[in-house]
Amino acid sequence: MKTIYSILYVTLNAALNERVSVGILMSNSFEHYFKFSSEKLGALKGILNSERYNLVKNYLKSIEKEICLNSNQLFSERELKNNWINEGYIIYLSKYSNNIVQFSAPKPIDVDLNIDTFKRIFEKYIFRYTEEVNETIGLNIYSKVKQDLFPKIEDRVNLEMILTSNNFENLFAPIEIDFIGINEIPVAGQTIDFEKKHYYLENDIARFVSLTKAIELEGNSKGKYYVLGREPQKHTDKNHQLWEHIRDSDFLEFVDIDEVGIVEEYLEEHNVRPFFD
Numbered sequence: 001m002k003t004i005y006s007i008l009y010v011t012l013n014a015a016l017n018e019r020v021s022v023g024i025l026m027s028n029s030f031e032h033y034f035k036f037s038s039e040k041l042g043a044l045k046g047i048l049n050s051e052r053y054n055l056v057k058n059y060l061k062s063i064e065k066e067i068c069l070n071s072n073q074l075f076s077e078r079e080l081k082n083n084w085i086n087e088g089y090i091i092y093l094s095k096y097s098n099n100i101v102q103f104s105a106p107k108p109i110d111v112d113l114n115i116d117t118f119k120r121i122f123e124k125y126i127f128r129y130t131e132e133v134n135e136t137i138g139l140n141i142y143s144k145v146k147q148d149l150f151p152k153i154e155d156r157v158n159l160e161m162i163l164t165s166n167n168f169e170n171l172f173a174p175i176e177i178d179f180i181g182i183n184e185i186p187v188a189g190q191t192i193d194f195e196k197k198h199y200y201l202e203n204d205i206a207r208f209v210s211l212t213k214a215i216e217l218e219g220n221s222k223g224k225y226y227v228l229g230r231e232p233q234k235h236t237d238k239n240h241q242l243w244e245h246i247r248d249s250d251f252l253e254f255v256d257i258d259e260v261g262i263v264e265e266y267l268e269e270h271n272v273r274p275f276f277d
């Protein structure tokens with residue numbers, strides 16, 4: 001089978017065609033591998049404004065989440081539900097997409113697609129390849145929620161939306177939310193990886209809390225907000241303390257990802273409907 005690859009670039013200045021490669025997608029129509037460099041993306045934080053930086057990060061992570069569903073294939077997924085990864089569509093993206101993240105035209109390469117060849121291509125065109133163990137754990141959490149909960153609530157909420165100040169006036173930075181709905185009060189939920197580095201964990205929690213505040217300021221009403229995840233290992237003291245604060249919070253409701261039926265039951269009992277048409 002023919003192997004192709006496409007490089008993902010972040011556009012810095014469209015007029016001058018200034019761009020930086022941050023990730024790569026490889027496919028042979030049967031297997032798909034994707035990875036972006038967190039280190040290289042982080043270096044752009046001082047160049048891009050916060051809104052553009054968060055849009056780029058959320059977009060790359062949304063691709064990563066969609067592809068990285070199988071824990072035994074770190075960056076591979078054999079059967080995507082929405083199989084947009086094909087040569088024709090990537091050509092379309094490379095020609096017509098005006099997003100800040102750009103795909104290069106797919107190029108054929110005469111190699112068998114596996115993790116070793118993927119690593120070599122990644123290091124040739126992007127950056128050094130690093131195993132991001134904590135991110136992998138997180139992706140397993142996200143994929144479990146996506147598999148176990150999303151199909152059961154998709155008619156009652158908006159799923160996987162990127163919300164901005166266009167949606168809520170007091171939301172100062174874009175955020176990708178797992179689900180949001182409304183009955184007599186707003187209802188929202190976010191999957192959080194409590195095993196990731198503490199700085200990033202704090203940032204994820206802070207951004208979700210800022211979203212809840214923006215929602216409530218919009219409608220002057222308290223809402224119900226779920227944090228989905230797993231209890232972190234106790235040797236990560238700061239992370240475990242933060243998890244305990246959330247678990248004991250009256251403002252946020254923690255739900256273990258093995259008990260997501262709690263969310264499903266609440267949405268059904270309260271006849272929750274999508275927040276946005």
